[in-house]
Amino acid sequence: MEYTVLLLVHLGCAILFIGVVAFEVLFLEPIRTHLPDNMMELVEAGIHTRARRFMPFVVGLLFASGIGLLWRIYWGGWYPPFSSTFSTLLTVKILLAISVLVHFITAIRAAVCNTMTSRRFRLTHYSVFAHMILIVILAKAMTTL
Numbered sequence: 001m002e003y004t005v006l007l008l009v010h011l012g013c014a015i016l017f018i019g020v021v022a023f024e025v026l027f028l029e030p031i032r033t034h035l036p037d038n039m040m041e042l043v044e045a046g047i048h049t050r051a052r053r054f055m056p057f058v059v060g061l062l063f064a065s066g067i068g069l070l071w072r073i074y075w076g077g078w079y080p081p082f083s084s085t086f087s088t089l090l091t092v093k094i095l096l097a098i099s100v101l102v103h104f105i106t107a108i109r110a111a112v113c114n115t116m117t118s119r120r121f122r123l124t125h126y127s128v129f130a131h132m133i134l135i136v137i138l139a140k141a142m143t144t145l
């Protein structure tokens with residue numbers, strides 16, 4: 001029961017987070033070239049406002065449920081890190097997730113301080129998207145290898 005709840009929350013938040021990042025990379029970035037700069041800035045400002053309200057909650061739950069899964073279900077199979085194939089895949093996945101968190105916090109801070117440029121917005125999107133693809137591959141390899 002505890003496992004099912006933690007897994008459903010983790011998977012649900014992962015779908016939301018990955019979905020938002022995929023939308024930004026696959027839809028938002030390509031329309032940049034078709035819109036005047038000032039219009040794109042307005043679109044980005046709108047996205048920042050929405051993201052500041054919505055995404056911290058999703059990311060917080062994603063990490064809380066991931067830590068819950070690690071602590072309550074997988075501790076014996078994971079610790080010490082790199083001790084088995086499963087442990088190595090999970091450790092790399094956690095390191096990538098921490099890197100995503102650093103991207104996320106610095107992007108939110110830049111948005112609050114008004115230092116987020118379009119170029120930085122774009123690079124952050126591509127980098128987080130690449131992290132997401134690797135995280136999903138590792139997460140599925142963990143349970144199938």
Ligand code: HEM
Pocket residue numbers: 007010011014017018062063065066067069070074090094096097098100132135136139140142143
């Ligand atoms: C950006 C952050 C993260 C994303 C996008 C993410 C995504 C995922 C996905 C897609 C799965 C596969 C779920 C399934 O289909 O069964 C998964 C599984 C898992 N994740 Fe994460 N995760 C993140 C962060 C974390 C963190 C920080 C931890 C631990 C500290 C963690 C621990 C786990 C564990 C233990 C599983 C295996 C669950 C199972 O299948 O039994 N995750 N994650």
